[in-house]
Amino acid sequence: MNNSEIAAKGAAYVMNTYNRLPLAFEKGEGSWLWDADGNRYLDFLSGLAVNCLGYNHPVLVKAIAEQAEKVMHTSNLYWIKQQVEIAEILVKQSGLGKAFFCNSGAEANEAAIKLARKYARSKMGEGKYEIITFSNSFHGRTLATVTATGQTKYQKGFDPLPRGFGYAVFNDLEDLKSKINANTCAVMLEPIQGEGGINAALPEFLNGVKDLCRDKGLLLIFDEVQCGIGRTGKMFAYQNYGIQPDILTLAKSLAGGFPIGAMLASDEVATGFGPGDHASTFGGNQLACSTALAVINYILDNSIMEHVLDMGNYLKEKFGQLRGKYPFIRDIKGMGLMIGIEVETDGNKVVEECLKEGLIINCVGGRVLRMLPPYIITREEADLAVGILDGVFAKIQACSQYPQ
Numbered sequence: 001m002n003n004s005e006i007a008a009k010g011a012a013y014v015m016n017t018y019n020r021l022p023l024a025f026e027k028g029e030g031s032w033l034w035d036a037d038g039n040r041y042l043d044f045l046s047g048l049a050v051n052c053l054g055y056n057h058p059v060l061v062k063a064i065a066e067q068a069e070k071v072m073h074t075s076n077l078y079w080i081k082q083q084v085e086i087a088e089i090l091v092k093q094s095g096l097g098k099a100f101f102c103n104s105g106a107e108a109n110e111a112a113i114k115l116a117r118k119y120a121r122s123k124m125g126e127g128k129y130e131i132i133t134f135s136n137s138f139h140g141r142t143l144a145t146v147t148a149t150g151q152t153k154y155q156k157g158f159d160p161l162p163r164g165f166g167y168a169v170f171n172d173l174e175d176l177k178s179k180i181n182a183n184t185c186a187v188m189l190e191p192i193q194g195e196g197g198i199n200a201a202l203p204e205f206l207n208g209v210k211d212l213c214r215d216k217g218l219l220l221i222f223d224e225v226q227c228g229i230g231r232t233g234k235m236f237a238y239q240n241y242g243i244q245p246d247i248l249t250l251a252k253s254l255a256g257g258f259p260i261g262a263m264l265a266s267d268e269v270a271t272g273f274g275p276g277d278h279a280s281t282f283g284g285n286q287l288a289c290s291t292a293l294a295v296i297n298y299i300l301d302n303s304i305m306e307h308v309l310d311m312g313n314y315l316k317e318k319f320g321q322l323r324g325k326y327p328f329i330r331d332i333k334g335m336g337l338m339i340g341i342e343v344e345t346d347g348n349k350v351v352e353e354c355l356k357e358g359l360i361i362n363c364v365g366g367r368v369l370r371m372l373p374p375y376i377i378t379r380e381e382a383d384l385a386v387g388i389l390d391g392v393f394a395k396i397q398a399c400s401q402y403p404q
C-alpha cells in the first residue's frame, strides 16, 4: 500500500481521533524516516519525544530481540528482575525512593494522582484531596488526567469530570497562593510545558512553588512525561532548577519507543500505597523494562546528555540568527533538545511546508513550532533542518504582510 491507500483505508476503519497528515512511515534509521511512497524525512519530532535514540538503534533492537527470546511478560504477582533494575537506576538518578510502572504518560499521572490522594487522606486528614494544576498544562486523556489538564478544549463534552482539581496561572505564584485552600493536598506541574507551547517554569516561580508546598505541607508533583529522560540535557528537567519533587512521572522517552510509564515518589510518600492499592497488568514487564534499561544505560554510558546540550545550544543559536532575519519569529524557547519557535504566522502552514521539504516538526497552539529531535542528531543534520526552516520562512515572508 502507498501513502494514499493507507490513508483511505485508515479513514474507513480507524476511529477518527487524530488530525493526521496523509502519509505513513514504513522504515527508520537514525534520525531519518521513509514513508510508504519512498520519500525520506529528517525527523525533528521523535514520535513526540519518544524515539530519543532515533530509529533502529542497534542497542535497542538487540535488547528487545534478546528479551523476546527469553520471556516478554510475567505478572506482577512475581518479581521482575528488569523492573527492579530500572527502578534502582531511576531512584538513584532522581533522588526519590520508590518506583511504580505502567504503560503510558496518562497512566503514570493517574498513579501520581491516586498516590497523592491516598497519602494525603491518611497523613494529612480526610478533607485533603484537591490537586492544583496550571493553565496550558497537559497531563493526559483519561478522565482524571484530562481534568488535571489546564486546557478546557480537551475537556469539552466529557463532563461530569472528576472533582478535586483546581487551576492556577502558570508562572504566577500569587495566583497559585490564592487558589490553595483547606482541601488542597498537592501541586502538579510540568517544569517545561510541552503541549502548552514549550513554556519553561521561571526559576523564581518554581522556587516559590517549592517553598509554598513546604510551608503548607503540600505534595509537589512533577510531570516529566515529555521533558524527562535527558531531553533537557539533564536526566530530569527539575535538575536544571535544583528543586526536588515528592512525586515524579515519566513515559515518552523512557524506553525509546516501547510503551512504558513510571511514577516515582519519595520513600515517605510511597508509603501511601500498600498491596492492592494500585496495579497494572502490563506495567513494568520484562520486555518494556529491558528496553528502558538499554535506553538509560546508553544515555548514561555515552555522554548523550552532553550531546543533547551541545546540539540544543547550537540549534538555538542558529534559530536566533533566523529570528534576526524574519520579523514574524517572536521567540526561541526551551531547553536542550526541547525547542519552540514562536511565530506570528500560521504555524501549521510552516509544518506542512517543512514536511514537503523533508523535515518533520510539529506546531502546538497554532503559534509555536515544536522541535523534539532524537538525542543522536549530528551537526550536519541540525544544519540541514535549519536550512529547510530558513527556506520555508523565506517563502512565507515573501507572501506575507511582514515586509523586511
Ligand SMILES: *Cc1c(COP(=O)(O)O)cnc(C)c1O
Binding pocket: 103, 104, 105, 106, 107, 109, 138, 139, 140, 141, 190, 194, 195, 223, 224, 225, 226, 227, 251, 252
Ligand atoms: C504526552 C504527555 C502526557 C500523556 O502521555 P500519554 O502516554 O499520551 O498518555 C502526559 N503529560 C505530559 C507532560 C505529556 O507530554
